Amino acid sequence: MKLLRAEFQNFRLLRDLELRFSIDDKKKLTVIRAANESGKTTILHALQWALYGDSALPGKGEGFRLHPIDWDGEADGRRVPITATVEFELTTHRQTGGVLHETRRRYRIVRAAYEEVDATGRRTPSTVRLFALNDTGASPIESPDSFINEELPPELREVFFTDGDRALSFIEADVAQSTKRDRVQRAIRSLLGLGVIEQAMKHVQKAAADVNRKAKQGDASNELKAVASRLEDIDKTAAKLETDLEDAKQQFEAFEGKVEETDRKIASALQKGDKEKLRRDLEHAKREIKQLDDQIVAANKEHSQLFRGKVHDFLGLTHPISCDGDHPISSVGDHLRAMDGVVRGCSDWRSVLVFGGCRGRRGRRAGPGCRTLRG
Structure with a gap:
């Protein structure tokens, strides 16, 4: 056309x-x-x-x-x-x-x-x-x-009369897979002209219903009439259910289309709002990072000053340490190693620091391998 x-x-x-x-x-x-x-x-x-x-x-x-x-x-x-x-x-x-x-x-x-x-x-x-x-x-x-x-054929109407939103419905990600499958199936059925075959099947079913109705009206047994009546009722119910199902599908698709359109509008509105929120969050994160950096710098300065003070106090000892000998030790490394030797040779290292001597846990003097701080 x-x-x-x-x-x-x-x-x-x-x-x-x-x-x-x-x-x-x-x-x-x-x-x-x-x-x-x-x-x-x-x-x-x-x-x-x-x-x-x-x-x-x-x-x-x-x-x-x-x-x-x-x-x-x-x-x-x-x-x-x-x-x-x-x-x-x-x-x-x-x-x-x-x-x-x-x-x-x-x-x-x-x-x-x-x-x-x-x-x-x-x-x-x-x-x-x-x-x-x-x-x-x-x-x-x-x-x-x-x-x-x-x-x-009306079956081809939605194939040849379509808009961009409906065309995207075949590929968009926010639609259920079953819905996509139904849409593709209907399009293929329309293009292949399967509606003619379906109409022929309906005509056959209608003819069978007419035969059953005539059999019920003729000279037949009560059982045959009951079966024919039952078949007629089933055919009517099936036809009504098929019509209701098709109407429900169309209403669902129309509702789904409106929901998709509303979701797109909401997403567009939120996208504009999210940019402003992201900008505020970014500025807040930058401020927090700067505060943490300032705290780290201050802590480093404090730790550096504390360490220098401890080293100065340690180096201010007027007499060197001697362990298992009378040889003086002058370097900081030697001081630390000597302290380690003193502590290892004493039962209670706290007595070395507090009382200037080396004693055991019950006040007994340690063995000859330990030399104390002098002065």
């Missing part, structure tokens, strides 16, 4: 907008560039609504306002006409006798609805009209919904 032209009236922000898409074979891409909250996503919703109706709107249209929010009900009326028109081209290829034939057909689809401007926001069911465009004009096509479903 190739989009040719689109026109929207009173669809949310799009009061009266016409878009003409590129049909140039060399310049095939049309880019719509605009500021945030200016209507780009609204155009995407309007295109899908024109083709598929309310089922293509967020939440299937429940509680989703279509009319412009600034609509003046007093001046323009309480009933708002909403219209979306899309012209598109379909290309088909058929091979006949080894020759590939290409056929291009153009169509115009027009979807319209009315919405009340009141607290209820009621909206009438949309009406859709489809026209085949040719050189002579526009010819109406019966059953436009069936035509669209055949040429543009």
Whole structure:
């Protein structure tokens, strides 16, 4: 499908907008560039609504306002006409006798609805009209919904009509793995056209249910009728559960999308706030480091002064130490080694320091291998 032209009236922000898409074979891409909250996503919703109706709107249209929010009900009326028109081209290829034939057909689809401007926001069911465009004009096509479903299957809608946030949902890290898997599976099923097979299976199940119902109504035993009734109830329950499950999945995805968007906004806000907090934390850490450095410097100075004082006191001894001999010892290292020898030769080293002599634990003098401090 190739989009040719689109026109929207009173669809949310799009009061009266016409878009003409590129049909140039060399310049095939049309880019719509605009500021945030200016209507780009609204155009995407309007295109899908024109083709598929309310089922293509967020939440299937429940509680989703279509009319412009600034609509003046007093001046323009309480009933708002909403219209979306899309012209598109379909290309088909058929091979006949080894020759590939290409056929291009153009169509115009027009979807319209009315919405009340009141607290209820009621909206009438949309009406859709489809026209085949040719050189002579526009010819109406019966059953436009069936035509669209055949040429543009709804299963492919989310594949070809997507936005950046939805595209990122396949790869973003903050989404559950099961959710990613479901999204990829649905995309693959849509591209492969598995919906046709599923519809065929549903038709078979429906036919089987009809057979069971006829068997129950015919001349059959009570047991067969009971089984047929039970099967019919199971089929109805299964169909309802499948529908509920699909609705729950869609609601969950819509809710998850809103949560992701909210998380992104919160993360963005926190990121701005965290920069300021990190700056304050950094300044505080720098101040603490400077205080610790100052304390280390002061402690080093204090320890250095204390050590110099102890060494000075130690070197101020008027008489040298002699251990097992009368040879004087003059160097600091010799003093320390001599002290070590004195302490090792005494039973109580405290008596050496306090009383100037070397005595045992009970006041007895130590052996001849010990010399005391003199003076």
